Every structure is written in structure tokens, then in C-alpha cells.
Amino acid sequence: MKLGVIADDFTGASDIALMLSEGGMTAAQYVGVPDVPALASVDAGIISLKSRTIPAAEAVAQSLRACDWLTAQGCKQIVFKICSTFDSTDEGNIGPVAEALADRLGETCVIVCPAFPENGRTVYQGHLFVADRLLSESGMRHHPLTPMGDPDIRRVLARQTSWTVGHVSLDHVADGPAAINLACPADGKSMVIVDAIRNDDLATIGRAIAARKLLVGGSGIALGLPKNFGHAPAVANWTGHSGKAVVLSGSCSMATRAQVARYKAIAPSRELTVDDIMAKALSVQEIAGWVLRQDASPLLYSSADPAVVGAAQQKHGREKSAAAIEEFFSDLAASLFNAGVSRMVVAGGETSGAVVSGLGANTLDIGPKIAPGVPALKVSGQPLALALKSGNFGGPNFFSEALSVLETSR
Numbered sequence: 001m002k003l004g005v006i007a008d009d010f011t012g013a014s015d016i017a018l019m020l021s022e023g024g025m026t027a028a029q030y031v032g033v034p035d036v037p038a039l040a041s042v043d044a045g046i047i048s049l050k051s052r053t054i055p056a057a058e059a060v061a062q063s064l065r066a067c068d069w070l071t072a073q074g075c076k077q078i079v080f081k082i083c084s085t086f087d088s089t090d091e092g093n094i095g096p097v098a099e100a101l102a103d104r105l106g107e108t109c110v111i112v113c114p115a116f117p118e119n120g121r122t123v124y125q126g127h128l129f130v131a132d133r134l135l136s137e138s139g140m141r142h143h144p145l146t147p148m149g150d151p152d153i154r155r156v157l158a159r160q161t162s163w164t165v166g167h168v169s170l171d172h173v174a175d176g177p178a179a180i181n182l183a184c185p186a187d188g189k190s191m192v193i194v195d196a197i198r199n200d201d202l203a204t205i206g207r208a209i210a211a212r213k214l215l216v217g218g219s220g221i222a223l224g225l226p227k228n229f230g231h232a233p234a235v236a237n238w239t240g241h242s243g244k245a246v247v248l249s250g251s252c253s254m255a256t257r258a259q260v261a262r263y264k265a266i267a268p269s270r271e272l273t274v275d276d277i278m279a280k281a282l283s284v285q286e287i288a289g290w291v292l293r294q295d296a297s298p299l300l301y302s303s304a305d306p307a308v309v310g311a312a313q314q315k316h317g318r319e320k321s322a323a324a325i326e327e328f329f330s331d332l333a334a335s336l337f338n339a340g341v342s343r344m345v346v347a348g349g350e351t352s353g354a355v356v357s358g359l360g361a362n363t364l365d366i367g368p369k370i371a372p373g374v375p376a377l378k379v380s381g382q383p384l385a386l387a388l389k390s391g392n393f394g395g396p397n398f399f400s401e402a403l404s405v406l407e408t409s410r
């Protein structure tokens, strides 16, 4: 294994796995830290954690364990994959995890870049944009777990770390790799936010970071890495699964809510509310039975607008609401898989983590792109194809498109 990735959520892991796989690396996505060595054929190992919103000390401990396993497999470089919208709180977990990984790897300067221009995430003057809006004016300001109210990610990161936070502006990126590395001071410990608005900027950053032991970013930071390791772009082989399928949506992002609205118009659907789950008015057996009786591929969703989410959180608490929904999706996924469902499309990173854990999957093989940042996946050794969609990714018809890619072969 040449390159190791520690992803703080499951959709983020498949996002960067797609980037590396399209760059020609044989990539494997692991569910948690494996307890056996990797196959010799794997060039890039991506460990999916569910560490974005857990207490910082736990996120650090899990990330260090992942780092140790990856370095034991031979990795020369580690990427800490965070969200392209820098999802975090003042307590972490980006700063604390990056510090701990850097100390473990003996790195004193960490390049940080969440940009992913193909999905509209750009960094300019240290500020993060989602399409043409500042981060704080995008749907991310209403995120159920990590509402992002400050678009200046230098400031956001500085609140999470005791290390110096530096910045490389776009004009210095245009000056080339040497100019980027000049931002790393000779003494002390620093994290450096690098601007990027186009894939060309990410390619320049890729050349600049070839010798760095730790990188922090969205999947865009990996754009230039396969080339650094001698790989050339490639297309994955893929044999899909036909048979029963389901869509599970726990993301409350604007993009997902639009996808839910579009898919509800053409397929059977049921809403899972926090109140009903808490009151045990919904049972996994009943919902699973209903899914199996449908001819078309049904949708189960808790996705709701900020007012509904806010009301549930006020009544039951933020963590308890999320945990109740995630546990329900996890048990439901296990029940549906045991009943023979062979394609699942899941929306939301935390939701995907819950589903994949419920399925008891260990390794996911990376297939073709469904949408930017979302590959088709297969659970290794099991008759199950998956799409794990980041909340904000995909066009309005994503659910239908994903079901169709998961079914086809090429």
C-alpha cells in the first residue's frame, strides 16, 4: 500500500476513493480499522471512520489507530479526509485530529485544502464557497450536527488548534509548488490553508505535497496524488446487481431534500420521523415488510427541513434525535439485506456510517462514478451494491440514476 486515507465519514471515504480510483490506483474502502493486513494488490487504503461529530478525544484515538494500521501496511503518505464544507465545531474535530496525526507521523507543516471545484467547493482568500455563496450563506448554516456559520476557514481552524494557521493565497498557488511550500515555516508547527478554485490549482498543490507525510482536505486534495505515485487515469470494471432495491435518506441538506421530493413523485415512500421512532410507533419489521411488498424501489427518509429538524432537536435533544434515526436505519438496512435486498442507495454521511455498520460490511470495492464524488460500491464478498451519497452531492434525479448504475454491468 502506498497511500493511506483516514476519512471522518463514510460518504467522504467513498468520495476520495473514487478520486484515487479514477486516477488509476487500486483503492479499497475499509469499514473501520481492519484487524487483518491489506491485500497486496491495494495501492490506496481508505479507512472510513464515523468520527466527524464524536468527542474530539475519541476521534483522535480512532484516527491514530487507523494511521498506525496504514503505516504498518507500508503507506508513505496519509491523507486526513475531511468534508469539503469543513464540517466541524469549535471543539474539533479537524484541528485536534490533524495535530495528533502530524505528531505521530513527525510532520510539522500540514497543508489543508477542502476545495472540490467539480462540486462547487472553492477556497479563495481563505474563505470557503459553496457554488456562488459563502459557506455561511449556504445550506450548511442549518446542518443538524455541524452548522457552519463562519466562512473564513483560517479562523474556523484556528479555534480548533494551538498550531499556527497560515495561508497560501491563489496568486501564490499560481506561482507553483515551490511557492506553496514556502508557506511552511522552518521552525514551529503550522497548518496552512491553501486557496484553490480550479482543478489546475489542485494539480499544482498535488505536485507541491508529494513529499509531505500528512495532508488534510476534501477529495480534491487527492487529485494529483495518483500521478505522484506513478499511476495514470483508469476506468473501473463493474458488474452490478439486479433485484430488490431501496433508497435510505437521512441527510437534511438542501440537495438531498430536492432529491427526496423528486423521487417521492415517482416511487413509493415513507417518512420516518424522530417522534415516531422515539415513541416506538414505527418498527423495523413493519417497515421492512412494507419495503419488500413494493414493486418499485421505495424510499425511506427522515430528511426534513430546518424547522422540523429544529423542533425535533428541541424536544428530544440533538444527539438523541440523530442517534434514534441512525439506529433505525442501521437495523433496517440489516433486516433488508437479510431479506435479499441487493441494491441500497444511502444519502448522508452519518446515515451511511450507520447503514454500513448495520450491514456488518468490512471492505467496499470501488466501481464507476455515479455523480461527482459518488462511486458505485460493492460490499466485498456479498451480493450487495451500494451508493453512499454525501448530503450535498448529486443532481435532482440522483436516486434514480444511482439505482440504474448499481444495476448495470460493463
Ligand SMILES: Nc1ncnc2c1ncn2[C@@H]1O[C@H](COP(=O)(O)OP(=O)(O)OP(=O)(O)O)[C@@H](O)[C@H]1O
Pocket (backbone or CB within 6 Å): 009, 011, 012, 143, 144, 145, 250, 251, 252, 253, 256, 273, 274, 302, 303, 304, 308, 309, 312, 313, 321, 322, 323, 325, 326, 347, 348, 349, 350, 351, 352, 389, 390, 391, 392
Ligand atoms: N428529521 C430529523 N430530525 C433530526 N435529526 C435528523 C433528522 N433526519 C436526520 N437527522 C440526523 O441528521 C444527521 C444528518 O447527517 P448526515 O451526515 O447523514 O447527512 P449530511 O450531513 O447531509 O451528509 P454529509 O455528511 O454526507 O454531508 C444524521 O445524524 C441524522 O440522523
Ligand SMILES: O=C(O)[C@@H](O)C(=O)CO
Pocket (backbone or CB within 6 Å): 009, 011, 012, 013, 015, 016, 082, 083, 084, 085, 116, 218, 219, 349, 373, 390, 391
Ligand atoms: O467532501 C465532501 O463534501 C464529502 O465527501 C463529505 O465528506 C460529505 O460528508
